[in-house]
Amino acid sequence: MPPAPSLTPATAGSHPTNTPHYIAGQWAAGQGDEAIVVHDPSTTRPFAELQGASLTQVDQAVAAARAALPAWRALSGAERSGYLRRFAEQIEQRRGELLALQMRNNGKPEHEASIDIDDAVATFNYYAVLAEQLDAGQDSDVPLAVPGFVAQTRREPVGVVALIVPWNFPLVTSAWKLAPALAAGCTLVLKPSEVTPLIEQAYGQISDAIGLPAGVLNIVIGARQVGAALSSHPGLDKVSFTGSNAVGSQVMHAAAEQCRPLTLELGGKSAIVVFDDCDLDQAVEWIVAGICWNAGQMCSATSRLVVHERISDALLQHLATAFEALKVGDPAQGQVEMGPLISQAQWAKVNDYFALAQTEGLRCLAGAKAVEQPGWFVRPTLYADVPSGSRLWNEEIFGPVLCTQRFSSEQQAIDIANDSRFGLVATVISSDLQRAQRVAAALEVGHVWINSVQAVFVETSWGGTKASGIGRELGPWGLSAYQSVKHVTRCLG
Known part of the structure; x- marks a missing residue:
């Protein structure tokens, strides 16, 4: 298997080992038509170049998530919680590297980049706690007004979810989606922004380090072509998107054609x-x-x-x-x-x-x-x-x-x-x-x-009204966004 890509980018003008895509637990070279050049906005100079994923690789990522779903959803909440805690630990251990990369690729001052890392760590730890609580709350009784029947509530993972995240808060926005989706028992395909494609590769590296089952998390990098292919893919059960209203509208159209749920966190003029x-x-x-x-x-x-x-x-x-x-x-x-x-x-x-x-x-x-x-x-x-x-x-x-x-x-x-x-x-x-x-x-x-x-x-909700989006992230509402509700009713007669 190709080695995980280093998060320390190559110098301008050179071509780093081009294995930025994480599919079914394997690092893969890009096979698409899009060349993605990564810039330092403080100098305007490029410092890395990646090859985007092909449409075939998008298909492979979705298929890998689909294959991994039965075993992942069958784990107890406590078992999934352990993986989330290890994500938090690994992010903290990589703080120096992630801090430097955010400052270089996003131009964030150090104090801002440090808060972003704290936010990501807190998010994984919070949803680790909620994941532990899932087991006790499963199959809870529903009071019924009509005698002779018993009903119970089950909360189950939505399934395979595409997570499409923006460039302004990489690591953070992806944590807000990854942590609750993994806690709920979903398997995932993550598409980082092509403007900041490097930092989310840390999540693939962490998946390797903690032994996350292959296919539970997949990462494909690309621009508009990859995003469109992913958001309209028939193999998905849900899309969660954060970004502009213009692109959010396209994602919503794609979801409508598939009649599937979505979460949109869009713009503001606050x-x-x-x-x-x-x-x-x-x-x-x-x-x-x-x-x-x-x-x-x-x-x-x-x-x-x-x-x-x-x-x-x-x-x-x-x-x-x-x-x-x-x-x-x-x-x-x-x-x-x-x-x-x-x-x-x-x-x-x-x-x-x-x-x-x-x-x-x-x-x-x-x-x-x-x-x-x-x-x-x-x-x-x-x-x-x-x-x-x-x-x-x-x-x-x-x-x-x-x-x-x-x-x-x-x-x-x-x-x-x-x-x-x-x-x-x-x-x-x-x-x-x-x-x-x-x-x-x-x-x-x-x-x-x-x-x-x-x-x-992380305990409070995030999301808006009007044209600012659909649904909520963070808090228990963020977990609910990746769950479906099933009721089981039986007759006592």
């Missing part, structure tokens, strides 16, 4: 609502974190600031100063607070929005420019009093671009925040806890933070 009783300095800290973490490349980025008119001028002045002072640069060159955008395409997209803002006549208080150094960097950007009809107010930019509007009443703040086709998250900042709770209840989103950074805990 609001952060700031009332006039806040501490300005603390509010600035939370606002900056909400739009500049991961260079704003988050579906949950709070990119619409809705601020009370009595403090709007002072708050925007504080924000502009904070944006200008933010340290932007290559994480490998020292302590930075915000890294680059992920790719040339994303950098061009954000700069197109800067040009559009000029065309729309928006008032810029900070940023709206690239950084004059190698790499796909932009400055965090602040626009004041952006009209509701502006494309920058309505469209997901996926960069560190914050647009603002003012409000005069609580209901107006709620109306502005809810006036969006998206409904993923929101943040409320106010010293009046009752008011903050009242506003949180009125917001049409899946998750609300009150006086906080975007702290995401």
